[in-house]
Amino acid sequence: MSGTLAFSPWPNGASAAVAITFDVDAEAGWLAEGEEYRRRLTTLSEARFGITRGVPRILELLGALDVPATFYVPGETAERHGAALLAAVEAGHEVGHHGHRHLRSDKVGAAAQREEIERGLEALERTFGLRPRGYRSASWEITPETFSLLGEFGFDYDSSFMGDDRPYWEEHDGNRMLEFPVHWSLDDWPYFAWSIEAGGNLAPPAAVLDVWLRELDSVIEDGRLMTLTMHPEVIGRGHRIGVLASFIAAARERAQVWFASHGQIADHLGVR
Numbered sequence: 593m594s595g596t597l598a599f600s601p602w603p604n605g606a607s608a609a610v611a612i613t614f615d616v617d618a619e620a621g622w623l624a625e626g627e628e629y630r631r632r633l634t635t636l637s638e639a640r641f642g643i644t645r646g647v648p649r650i651l652e653l654l655g656a657l658d659v660p661a662t663f664y665v666p667g668e669t670a671e672r673h674g675a676a677l678l679a680a681v682e683a684g685h686e687v688g689h690h691g692h693r694h695l696r697s698d699k700v701g702a703a704a705q706r707e708e709i710e711r712g713l714e715a716l717e718r719t720f721g722l723r724p725r726g727y728r729s730a731s732w733e734i735t736p737e738t739f740s741l742l743g744e745f746g747f748d749y750d751s752s753f754m755g756d757d758r759p760y761w762e763e764h765d766g767n768r769m770l771e772f773p774v775h776w777s778l779d780d781w782p783y784f785a786w787s788i789e790a791g792g793n794l795a796p797p798a799a800v801l802d803v804w805l806r807e808l809d810s811v812i813e814d815g816r817l818m819t820l821t822m823h824p825e826v827i828g829r830g831h832r833i834g835v836l837a838s839f840i841a842a843a844r845e846r847a848q849v850w851f852a853s854h855g856q857i858a859d860h861l862g863v864r
């Protein structure tokens with residue numbers, strides 16, 4: 593049976609915890625969609641914007657506000673942009689595993705799923721000199737095969753499922769994994785990302801901030817953990833980065849909120 597964890601009280605009397613997380617898909621996010629993207633240089637340049645402009649903006653903001661974050665990085669992104677992302681590691685942020693080529697596990701066979709885990713681990717170890725403790729699947733899809741690989745490769749926690757809005761044990765086929773749940777409403781992509789094929793919303797930043805703060809109010813009320821998921825090429829636009837700044841400031845005005853990486857939260861829960 594799945595069960596939630598006894599996670600309260602949070603450290604130093606905080607009434608809630610917030611994990612700021614980024615999925616650094618960059619070019620890998622598009623290249624995984626098909627070979628035709630190798631020729632779509634404009635689309636790839638928008639992805640690259642996340643590295644050239646998004647990550648520096650994010651690191652400056654988090655540094656100024658003294659907030660740690662978790663960056664889930666595909667192995668290919670680490671290989672392509674290691675120097676830029678090393679700045680996040682040097683600033684004390686956590687790096688998590690986000691596949692290698694950002695292939696969706698439900699779209700490929702068992703061998704490719706294993707390769708995604710293995711090559712992603714190798715790339716992160718080679719680039720950053722660390723072994724990630726946390727995993728987040730590409731597009732949040734996980735198959736039974738990939739779920740069992742997480743246990744086999746010794747991950748401490750995952751952040752891809754939506755079965756609760758508290759930390760909980762995700763269980764399949766006799767394996768279990770500490771889960772820091774996510775949700776589409778707490779992800780910048782559905783609000784802001786626009787593509788020529790699929791269109792999108794290009795939502796007003798204030799509307800997104802409103803949703804996230806309403807969720808935060810419920811999180812504080814219950815003493816829960818809230819995980820926000822963002823993409824540097826999305827939230828890192830000049831008119832959007834203020835959403836993150838305003839969210840952190842508003843959280844601190846509302847209550848004592850513990851901003852922590854997923855690794856710090858796992859340590860607090862005593863799971864490793």
Ligand SMILES: [Zn+2]
Pocket residue numbers: 615616617621690694729730731
């Ligand atoms: Zn991703």
